[in-house]
Amino acid sequence: MLFEDAVRANAMAVKQASIPDLRRLLPVLRQAEGDLSRELGRWLKRRSPDETYDKHRHRALVAQLREAIGESERRIGPALAEDVDHQAHDTRAVAAGHLRSMVEAGSAQYEGAIRPLRVDVAAILADEDQLLLTKMRAKGARYSADVVGDINNRLALSVLRGETVDQMTSRLLQSTGLVRAFKERGPAAVGEGIAGQWGRKYKWWAESIARTELVNAYAESQVRALREANGEDPGWVLRWDAANDWRTCWLCRSLDKSTAEPDQSFRAVGRFGARPHPPLHSCCRCGVFPWRRSWSNKQGN
Numbered sequence: 441m442l443f444e445d446a447v448r449a450n451a452m453a454v455k456q457a458s459i460p461d462l463r464r465l466l467p468v469l470r471q472a473e474g475d476l477s478r479e480l481g482r483w484l485k486r487r488s489p490d491e492t493y494d495k496h497r498h499r500a501l502v503a504q505l506r507e508a509i510g511e512s513e514r515r516i517g518p519a520l521a522e523d524v525d526h527q528a529h530d531t532r533a534v535a536a537g538h539l540r541s542m543v544e545a546g547s548a549q550y551e552g553a554i555r556p557l558r559v560d561v562a563a564i565l566a567d568e569d570q571l572l573l574t575k576m577r578a579k580g581a582r583y584s585a586d587v588v589g590d591i592n593n594r595l596a597l598s599v600l601r602g603e604t605v606d607q608m609t610s611r612l613l614q615s616t617g618l619v620r621a622f623k624e625r626g627p628a629a630v631g632e633g634i635a636g637q638w639g640r641k642y643k644w645w646a647e648s649i650a651r652t653e654l655v656n657a658y659a660e661s662q663v664r665a666l667r668e669a670n671g672e673d674p675g676w677v678l679r680w681d682a683a684n685d686w687r688t689c690w691l692c693r694s695l696d697k698s699t700a701e702p703d704q705s706f707r708a709v710g711r712f713g714a715r716p717h718p719p720l721h722s723c724c725r726c727g728v729f730p731w732r733r734s735w736s737n738k739q740g741n
């Protein structure tokens with residue numbers, strides 16, 4: 441295999457890893473959306489459209505909504521942690537395989553002999569899994585608190601503006617472009633329209649956390665392996681590969697092909713600090729590949 445092909449295969453694997461498979465989380469989010477929709481519909485049914493949405497009504501409604509999604513809220517964090525942890529383990533195993541084939545292809549091409557990569561991949565995998573699980577549980581907990589916080593803020597804006605119940609629902613439905621259509625179908629449909637928007641927003645949010653963490657897991661296991669390899673066989677550096685990202689992100693493109701020692705960071709770009717490896721930003725699909733400075737002077741054959 442040519443080194444370029446091995447690097448390209450690695451980039452494809454990063455792309456693949458960044459498509460999260462959220463089997464446990466998605467049903468929980470759907471349940472939360474259904475519960476919000478139902479409670480909002482019930483609440484609207486008992487209100488007249490001309491009533492002012494004051495702070496007492498606000499407090500009661502937020503408490504009612506929080507109660508409705510309480511069960512889902514408790515399940516979001518663990519479901520997110522479980523989905524990402526499960527996939528990250530597989531992702532790391534794939535990453536280790538790709539690292540090995542890049543090392544072999546590169547050394548054969550630039551040095552004329554295959555240089556084996558001596559690392560304890562199993563130890564790296566086991567070590568990182570535990571770290572990730574803890575991190576994802578914390579992210580999941582913050583995530584569910586944010587859902588309720590966001591709902592609270594958007595509704596509270598109506599109190600500040602002195603809106604009526606009717607004005608509040610119009611504002612919340614505005615971005616659907618279907619304010620009239622939802623309203624003509626009654627309170628249940630209005631609840632559904634509003635909850636649907638929350639649902640989409642948080643589904644995307646969860647996905648972007650998962651995408652970013654999977655790319656992180658992928659790169660981290662490769663960086664750790666190279667760091668370990670450098671103990672016995674010094675001279676490995678990392679090269680940033682923005683092959684997948686160049687259409688969308690100039691910051692990643694500006695890091696493309698730049699190098700860093702495995703125990704150091706790439707230079708800082710834009711508002712992002714110096715990173716030891718991708719992802720640079722949320723949903724970044726960049727990767728790294730192994731490199732030796734001496735390879736730059738040699739023509740691959």
Ligand SMILES: [Zn+2]
Nearest residue numbers: 685692724726
């Ligand atoms: Zn990127």
